[in-house]
Amino acid sequence: MVASKPTTPHVMPMISSPFSSPAAEPPYLANLNEVQLAAVKATEGPVLVLAGAGTGKTRVLTTRLSHILYQNKAFPSQILAVTFTNKAAGEMRTRVSSLLGDQPVEGWWLGTFHALAARMLRRNADLVGLTSDFTILDDDDQMRVLKQIAEAEGIDVKKSPPKLLLALISRWKDRGMRPQDVGRDEGGLAADGKLATIYAAYQNRLRTLNACDFGDLLLHMLTIFRDPANQDVLSGYRNRFRYILVDEYQDTNVAQYMWLRLLAQRDNDDTPPNICCVGDDDQSIYGWRGAEVGNILRFERDFPGAVIIRLEQNYRSTQSILAAASGVIAHNQGRLGKTLWSQGDMGEKVRVRLLWDSDAEARVISDDIEAQRRQGRPLSDMAVLVRAGFQMRAFEERFVQIGLPYRVIGGPRFYERQEIRDALAYFRVVMQPADDLALERIINTPKRGIGDSALQNLHFLARARSLSLHDALQDAMIDSTTRPAVRAAFGQMANNFARWRGLLGTMPHTELAAQILDESGYTAMWQADKTPEAPGRLENLRELVNGMAEFESLPAFLEHVALVMENNAQNANQDAVTIMTLHGAKGLEFGSVYLPGWEDGLFPSQRAMDENGITGLEEERRLAYVGLTRARHIAMITSVANRRTYGNWVQAVPSRFIDELPKGVIDYVSELRPASSIRPSAPQWSLSGFANSQSSSSPATPQYVAGQHIRHDSFGDGRIVHVSGQKLDILFEDGSQRRVMAGFVEPLDSA
C-alpha cells in the first residue's frame, strides 16, 4: 500500500521576514514521512490536514509551527494557534519549544477558542457594554441566573429545568445566535414557548452583572467584529495574525467557525489566508455540544484554493486493532473517506467478552490488567474507557478491593467543589463588587443570620435603587425597616469587603486570600464542622491558596479558574491505571485499552439515538472508533448481560457495534451460560442469541417477524421493526426504538 499522493503545496511569495532567512534543512524535519513533510512545509495558503487516528497529527502540528518560527516567517505574536483543550495547548507549547532547542516561545496566541476569545474580549469589553474585568460564569452560576429569570417569567422550573433551558440557549450561542437573531417561537416547547424571551432576559441580566458565560466569549467577539463601527478592531487582529492554525477542526461549532473566518479574511485583499486546519471527521464526537462536522466537510468551499493533505499512515496500532476500528467506522455514511494503513504487526486479535454482569466485567478487566502488569507493562500505559461516568464506580471499587493503583480523569473537578466555589465567591466579590451571584452565594456562608427574608429585602432595596447587592449592603445599614441584627450583619460584610479591597496590591495575593478566608469566618466554619469531609475541605482550601501562588494576581488567577477547568493531576507521577470517558480519551494513546459496557442503549447511548436518530448513532460509532484507535497493542471490549441501573438490575443486549467488528480480527468469547444455572430467580429468558451458547435452548421462545406487536415488561407495548436472530428492534409507543432480546417480550397479536 502507498500513502495518498502527497499533494504539492502551492508556493506563495514569501512574506517579509522579521529576521534573516535561514539556510540549511532544519534538523526537526528529519523522521517525518513524505506526507507529513508536505503538511509541515505547506505554510502558505489554506490547508486542510485530514489526520487519521495515530498518524502523527500532533507531531505535524508542532513541527509546522516550529518551521514557521524557525524560518522567521512570523514572530510568535503573529501566530494564532487554537486547540481544543488547555492540555493540548500546553503540550503544543512544550513540544514546539523543545523542537526549537528548548527555547521558550513567548507571546503567541495559543489556547482554546474560549481562552483566546476571552483575551480579545477583555481588551474590547466596552464595545458590548461590559468592563474589562467582567466575570466569567461557570455552569452553576448560569443555572442560578436562569432559574431566577425563569421563575420571574412564571415558568415551572420543575417542568423546564434550568439545566435544559441553559443547554438550549447554549446551543443558540454555539450557532452564533444572539437573542435578536432568534425568532419568537424558535424555542420550541421548552419553557412554555417563552425560551426566546428568557434568553433575552438572561443576556440582559448578564450584562448588568458584568458577566459572560462561555458562549458569550465568542458571541460578543462576533458582535464586535461584525459591527462596521469597530472595523479597526477586526483589522487589527487580521493584520496581526499571519498564520492561523486550528486543531481538532471537526469539533468546531458555528460560532467558532465564524470567528475564525472573520480573522482569516484580509481587508480589501483576496490573498488566500494562511490558515491550516487539522482534524478527522471520523473523530467528531462533540455534536451534542454544537460541533458541526459540516465545517470540516465544507473546508474547500470555504477557503478556495485549499490544499488537502491526508495523513493515513498509522504509527500507533496493530493491524488487528486498525482493522477492527476501520470495520466499525465503515458503517457510517457521509465521511470524507480515509484509509488508514500501517506497517505494523497483526498483533493480538481484539478481544470481545460477553459477561454476566458489571461485577464480572470489572473482575475480568482487572484480571487482565494484572496479567499485563506481570508481563512488565506499566499501569500508566493502560486505560479503561467508559461511555458514561456512572460506569466508573464499578471499576474503582474493584481496583480498591484488589489494591490496584488507578486514577480517574474527569471526575468531580477541583473547582467545582463546594468549598472552593465558596472561597472563589469571596474573591470574586472583592474583585468585582457587582457580582451579585457571588455575593448571594456567600452572604450567609458561614451563617450570619441572613435568611431568606433578609436576602429578599436586600434584593428589593437593590432593585429600587438600581444598585448591585453589594452596594445595597450600605443602604441596608441605614434602612430603618431592616431588623437591627440583619443590619449589623450587612454592615460587617460591607466593611469587610471594603477593607479587603483596600488591601489589594499592598500584600501578596495569596496572603490576602488566606486573610479573607480567615476573617470572613469561612475557615472557622469548616474547622467547627464535625462531618468526616471537613478536614478534606480545609485541605482543599489550603491547596487553593497555594495554587494561587503561580499566578501574578487575584484576577489572573480567577481567569485561570474560569477557563482552565482541568483536573489537577492527582497522583500524576504514580504508576496507575487510567479510568476515563471515551470523550476524555480523545488524543491519547495506551498500550492496552479496555472498553467496557458495549451494550445497546448504553453504547450506543439510547439517548443519543432517541434525540438525534441516525446522526446520533453515527456519532456514537465515531466514539467507538476513537476508543479502539487509542490502543497500541491490546484492545478488549466487554459487554454485559445484566447491568445495575438506578439501583435495579436491567438486562442488556450486546452493542450493535460488536456485530460490526470484522470477524477475522476478533477473538470472541461468551462466558454466558443459560440463565437458570446461575440465577434461578432470573426470568425465563434465553441467551441463545449469544455466541457459543447452545442455540435453541429455549424452544418456548416464539418466533417474531417485523411488524408484529409485542409487549415488554419495562418498556411497554411496541411494534417490531426489524428482527436479527434473537435480537429485536422495537419501536415502542413512547417513540423510542430499542434493541431487546426476544426472550423479554411477549406477542400481543398472533401474526
Next chain:
DNA sequence: TACACATTATTTTTT
C-alpha cells in the same frame, strides 16, 4: 433558623 425526615431525579459526553 436548623435539623430530621421524605421525596425525587439521577446516567451521556465538557470548553
Next chain:
DNA sequence: ATAATGTGTA
C-alpha cells in the same frame, strides 16, 4: 442505590 432537594416541626 444514592445524592440532592424539599417539607415540616422544634
